[in-house]
């Protein structure tokens with residue numbers, strides 16, 4: 142008895158404490174980044190100034206006045222939104238076909254799509270740069286939209302496929318009997334029933350696009366450069382300007398954190414529950 | 419109109435042949451039941467008529483038009499699924515209106531038809547509910563409502579009552595039969611339950627492994643089963659089928675006698691056996707008889723109650739006119 146009681150008492154205290162510690166460890170870099178963004182570059186590198194410093198908005202002012210924050214932000218919005226829309230336009234019919242008219246090859250195709258994610262991006266970096274430059278696509282919105290879409294397509298198709306598979310085939314067939322053509326099935330049945338799943342997939346895809354850094358940094362210079370590029374650009378060339386770097390980073394991740402916060406419920410629901418249940 | 423003709427229709431899934439070439443004619447206004455054991459291809463055949471399944475070979479004709487290449491939406495048939503297959507995101511009203519909306523029928527007519535269907539199916543109070551808030555029986559009624567309003571050339575039912583409990587099943591069976599009396603529209607009804615087939619059908623199509631074993635009225639099938647399979651499948655309890663001396667004596671390889679076509683006595687009779695389990699239904703008694711030397715276990719049906727205990731000696735006398743004879747291939751001998 143006593144042991145059991147002690148045990149439960151222990152877990153009642155220990156688990157929350159552990160959870161908080163882990164959460165704080167994970168949260169610390171973000172906290173540190175936000176805090177540093179309000180320090181001058183000089184203050185930022187002094188460890189004793191972790192909390193005692195005079196807050197300043199100088200970094201943010203600097204960023205919008207001298208570093209063209211809004212252009213990068215606009216590029217991020219354009220590329221992430223377009224890529225998400227394009228990805229869904231391709232992925233919805235694709236997942237629909239695989240979920241409701243599977244062939245013997247469907248499973249293999251799904252595996253193959255996932256396997257493309259196993260290719261190290263670095264392996265094709267130089268061919269990509271040469272080819273896109275030769276084609277005149279380097280540093281264009283079009284290129285970034287295509288690259289972001291192609292990177293995310295496999296995972297988006299997979300996610301949509303699992304949501305669509307939850308919709309009973311009979312309901313689609315009842316729709317056919319009631320006079321629906323293929324587009325009608327998608328519009329009248331598939332999208333309404335899988336709405337939660339489609340929305341959370343779109344949100345996740347948007348977040349991935351927004352945060353993508355490897356390609357957006359390497360395939361752009363100015364015209365199509367996104368916020369990832371802005372962060373990157375503020376890192377190396379002029380030395381360690383931690384204050385400014387932090388401000389840029391905060392402003393880059395800010396929108397997505399806020400979006401994620403508002404859509405949290407939707408995301409969790411979409412990722413954990415079936416579409417129709 | 420709803421005359422449906424299947425001409426040499428064949429279906430294979432990859433290598434496996436589910437429906438060998440098969441021919442069937444269904445007249446306008448008929449209530450046809452496809453019956454057979456699970457996995458014999460009843461649903462596949464129905465879905466081929468609906469257009470939900472492609473044909474490997476052959477043609478489907480509706481009212482003289484070949485519809486083999488016509489998509490399901492254009493065949494003018496309505497289907498009721500075992501799972502009901504209602505649209506879960508729409509209210510009952512919207513579910514019933516759906517095929518009419520797809521057909522571009524005006525709102526006034528839609529309203530009138532929904533009202534009429536809801537009244538005849540007892541759904542008036544539920545029109546604004548979603549399918550998730552209805553019982554199984556109500557859902558099935560909505561599915562039927564959705565099928566009636568579009569005035570199809572024929573109704574296709576795929577085991578529509580299998581998900582309902584026994585009491586509801588009997589009630590819904592009657593409702594569907596009433597509906598057929600009222601509409602006089604062709605109905606094709608798939609079931610594995612021979613009682614449903616016997617009670618509902620004008621014409622029964624008995625299937626086994628995709629092959630039509632017999633087509634006929636319920637009583638044709640009962641009185642003159644074309645082969646051993648039909649003899650054993652139609653009728654409840656099952657016909658007693660056995661080989662041996664008694665069969666040879668009657669110039670047959672196998673003979674069959676239905677449980678209701680034997681008289682039972684405790685003192686005398688043609689065959690002797692021992693009572694096993696006795697099922698007392700009040701109206702009837704089913705006795706399972708062992709040690710007859712004819713077959714493992716023979717079933718006999720006695721009208722009213724019959725006092726018999728496990729282990730009692732018992733004598734059976736078949737009605738000779740009711741003995742069915744089959745040859746070595748299992749085909750009926752007239």
Ligand SMILES: Nc1ncnc2c1ncn2[C@@H]1O[C@H](COP(=O)(O)OP(=O)(O)O)[C@@H](O)[C@H]1O
Nearest residue numbers: 431434436454455456457458459460461462463
């Ligand atoms: N899509 C399919 N792919 C492969 N085999 C199938 C498919 N659909 C049905 N079958 C097979 O066809 C046979 C008949 O199935 P079905 O028509 O559903 O039988 P029933 O409705 O009489 O129970 C079964 O053996 C089943 O396994």
Ligand SMILES: [Mg+2]
Nearest residue numbers: 460461462577
């Ligand atoms: Mg079936």
